[in-house]
Amino acid sequence: MKIAVSGGGTGGHIYPALALIREIQKRHKDAKVIYIGTLNGLESKIIPKENIPFKSIHITGFRRKLSFENVKTVLRFIKGVRDSRKILKEFKPDIVVGTGGYVCGPVVYAAAKLKIPTIIHEQNSVPGLTNKFLSRYVKKIAICFEQAREFFPPEKVVFTGNPRASEVLGQDxxxxxxxxxxxxxxxxxxxxxxxxxxxxxxxxxxxxxxxxxxxxxxxxxxxxxxxxxxxxxxxxxxxxxxxxxxxxxxxxxxxxxxxxxxxxxxxxxxxxxxxxxxxxxxxxxxxxxxxxxxxxxxxxxxxxxxxxxxxxxxxxxxxxxxxxxxxxxxxxxxxxxxxxxxxxxGVPDSAARLYNVIIDLIKGN
Structure with a gap:
């Protein structure tokens, strides 16, 4: 099994991704994982320490007001898609998972255009711009708050909870x-x-x-x-x-x-x-x-x-x-x-729930 994961900027996007990766590796000892982020985000420091192969693309988020920077962001997005396609073609993942942050935009979009199964994970009750954009292209959207359901195509939404919830159980x-x-x-x-x-x-x-x-x-x-x-x-x-x-x-x-x-x-x-x-x-x-x-x-x-x-x-x-x-x-x-x-x-089995959705997508269900 080969899985590409993308999520960055803050720990709120990275730690759920890590929890999911650990769940997958626990069930599939031979699983191969690649993480795609940015060099400027927290992920560039956290992911390599976890001994997970890390690839980077350059992308920035949109400003919420009119700005020439947004023109540059569009150009970076186009290049980010191109770079992501190259990484994904080389790695050949069975699925691509986006856990939030603007880096997911070009990565998950590129995967969808390559006909690779895709899923995004929305941690918050109100989604950000990137996940709203990607919701049109992905196969499934995993949510943690029922309030988030109204922002997405209903046929794509599945409630899983946040995989991080599973990691705090059994601690001393x-x-x-x-x-x-x-x-x-x-x-x-x-x-x-x-x-x-x-x-x-x-x-x-x-x-x-x-x-x-x-x-x-x-x-x-x-x-x-x-x-x-x-x-x-x-x-x-x-x-x-x-x-x-x-x-x-x-x-x-x-x-x-x-x-x-x-x-x-x-x-x-x-x-x-x-x-x-x-x-x-x-x-x-x-x-x-x-x-x-x-x-x-x-x-x-x-x-x-x-x-x-x-x-x-x-x-x-x-x-x-x-x-x-x-x-x-x-x-x-x-x-x-x-x-x-x-x-x-609480959703203590959230990592298992998200894992099951991913397996079904890989199988084509």
């Missing part, structure tokens, strides 16, 4: 806590703003550090590497409570997540897939800086099921955040109910 939460210096017995809340961190969340949490000192729970606070030094200076002024562990980044997120009782975070699709798979309640602070405000829509889908509380960034205050944490973490009934609601909407 105790080991995860110990790896970041937390107690194995105290209730635990994880606060983070995505892989790069989020300044508004950091500013709010710094103000809360003195108050956290007297709480009967512990906090793992991840600042994001770009904000860490700045946060450290602020922490030196207000003090670092013993029950608060501060880290710039963690590489064993699935393991650490398995040991958490509550998560405070942005509402990226991968994060939501992970926490619902584990049945972890959340306080979600959607990023207002994303395309089509999709994070708020992602967050609302959990809130509507009683699995999360949504706090908009414009309404975020230190008092409001600590009150929300206390109301969930210190109320056993609320915590239990939200855990059950989160678990209900």
């Amino acid at each position: 939460g105790i080991k995860g806590r110990l790896s970041v210096g937390l107690s194995t017995t105290m209730p635990s809340v994880l606060i983070f703003g995505g892989s790069r961190g989020a300044r508004p969340i950091n500013e709010t949490v710094i103000k809360l550090l003195p108050e956290f000192a007297g709480k009967p729970y512990q906090v793992l606070y991840i600042t994001g590497e770009v904000h860490y030094e700045e946060v450290k200076k602020e922490v030196e002024l207000v003090g670092n409570p013993k029950n608060v562990a501060i880290k710039p980044f963690i590489h064993n997120m699935p393991e650490v997540l398995a040991g958490m009782d509550l998560v405070v975070s942005r509402a990226g699709a991968t994060t939501l897939a992970e926490i619902t798979s584990l049945g972890i309640p959340a306080i979600l602070i959607p990023s207002p800086y994303v395309t089509n405000n999709h994070q708020e829509k992602n967050a609302n889908s959990l809130s509507e099921h009683g699995a999360a509380k949504v706090m908009l960034e414009k309404d975020l205050t230190s008092n409001g955040l600590v009150t929300a944490i206390d109301r969930i973490l210190l109320n056993k009934e609320t915590l239990k109910e939200m855990k059950a609601n989160s678990k209900k909407i």
